[in-house]
């Protein structure tokens with residue numbers, strides 16, 4: 381098999397690989413991007429964008445069903461689910477076309493190969509192309525950006541019964557009658573509210589005693605309360621031991637809980653119990669690349685693997701799995717390779733948002749983390765109903781919680797309110813700029829904005845009890 385030579389090979393068209401290909405190509409490097417499925421990876425095709433597009437339709441339904449509270453009478457509501465899915469498809473097709481344009485028509489030095497890449501040595505890849513042919517490629521730099529896939533728990537009868545992953549549910553043609561969701565993490569929560577608002581009965585089964593285990597108890601309780609008021613049912617602290625499906629397609633899940641065995645029936649089953657890395661079929665052994673016990677690729681703060689010239693970016697290395705983190709991995713590698721600038725992937729802020737309504741925006745330390753790390757902190761919690769904007773717009777559910785240190789510097793925040801992600805981002809900027817809570821308390825924000833809440837939020841700063 382002939383070998384094609386490049387300056388850099390990028391495996392996976394993910395959130396780091398795509399901008400990296402463009403940057404390297406603009407710097408005159410000859411690059412090949414190898415993608416086995418869809419350009420744009422999971423975020424665009426079956427992750428962030430499709431879920432947020434569907435959530436926007438679900439939120440629109442909520443606006444209509446709550447319209448009478450605002451003095452507006454509506455005459456019935458009909459969901460054209462095909463059109464809902466069609467809208468989502470159009471959005472992601474446009475996004476994917478944008479990625480394709482950047483990688484092909486706009487770039488002269490990039491070759492896109494549609495196929496599966498495997499290492500055959502430390503500097504060589506074999507690509508099994510989708511047309512059935514194969515190629516051998518070599519380069520001094522190889523970037524692995526192969527992402528993750530759903531991790532499926534080993535439960536008696538689960539594989540035989542069949543189940544949905546988020547990829548399947550995003551392309552569902554009909555609204556499930558009763559959707560059971562295994563896992564109360566980010567995916568479970570976002571999909572639960574989405575399908576509840578589309579009209580499904582929704583039950584979340586979660587092994588932990590609380591949702592979003594890493595978050596503070598009061599924040600999780602507020603999230604659960606909100607979703608329960610939407611009509612989502614929860615079975616927490618439950619271990620599903622058996623799954624079966626009858627001839628009519630109805631699932632029965634047998635779960636062990638602290639109050640005894642429970643049987644739950646539903647028409648559809650979504651498994652959202654976390655992710656596992658796409659590394660098992662990469663031939664990493666041929667290159668001698670080290671992985672951890674879960675298969676994630678081990679990297680240093682500059683995202684270098686133990687093999688010289690080979691980097692791993694995005695969800696495929698251990699750490700938080702978010703698009704903005706994968707994108708920042710691109711910056712780390714770009715600066716190191718193209719600008720000889722040191723940039724660390726370890727010491728960076730970690731903002732994230734759960735896109736339920738209201739949103740949960742998080743940055744910095746939670747109270748739980750502050751206690752674990754024995755940080756001397758003060759905390760302020762303000763129910764959202766105290767905020768003028770909340771009352772005016774009718775979005776009074778939620779809370780704002782911030783932690784500050786003894787010098788009034790901001791340590792972290794959990795903002796659970798309408799546009800919570802945007803308010804959290806303001807706090808993130810304040811943290812980055814070294815502002816104290818006094819600065820925010822004394823800043824003149826326009827009235828009546830959500831941001832104005834930052835004037836009052838710190839009034840009740842207290843030492844933890």
Ligand SMILES: Cc1cc2nc3c(=O)[nH]c(=O)nc-3n(C[C@H](O)[C@H](O)[C@H](O)COP(=O)(O)OP(=O)(O)OC[C@H]3O[C@@H](n4cnc5c(N)ncnc54)[C@H](O)[C@@H]3O)c2cc1C
Pocket residue numbers: 391392393394395396397414415416417418419420421422423424426427428429431495496497498525526527528546567658661662693694695696701702703704706735
């Ligand atoms: C339902 C859902 C919702 C999400 N929502 C959000 C959100 O709101 N905000 C957020 O920040 N994050 C969200 N995420 C997480 C986010 O999608 C990922 O963190 C992000 O896409 C980073 O991915 P990546 O760059 O590591 O690679 P990916 O985007 O996963 O791309 C990896 C690519 O590699 C390809 N590939 C794998 N193996 C090979 C191989 N051997 N050869 C060739 N190609 C290969 C795959 O086909 C894939 O296209 C969500 C995830 C899911 C599943």
Ligand SMILES: NC(=O)c1ccc[n+]([C@@H]2O[C@H](COP(=O)([O-])OP(=O)(O)OC[C@H]3O[C@@H](n4cnc5c(N)ncnc54)[C@H](O)[C@@H]3O)[C@@H](O)[C@H]2O)c1
Pocket residue numbers: 533562563564565566567568570585586587588591592593618619620652653654655700701702732733734735
């Ligand atoms: N808004 C966002 O930023 C967003 C949205 C969706 C996904 N994501 C990313 O995707 C990743 C994957 O999301 P996820 O929700 O699948 O994972 P997750 O790790 O966030 O949550 C998985 C949940 O499933 C539970 N669980 C595990 N095994 C179980 C079992 N057998 N039965 C019942 N519950 C079980 C876990 O306790 C956990 O609460 C996240 O880590 C996140 O980084 C981000």
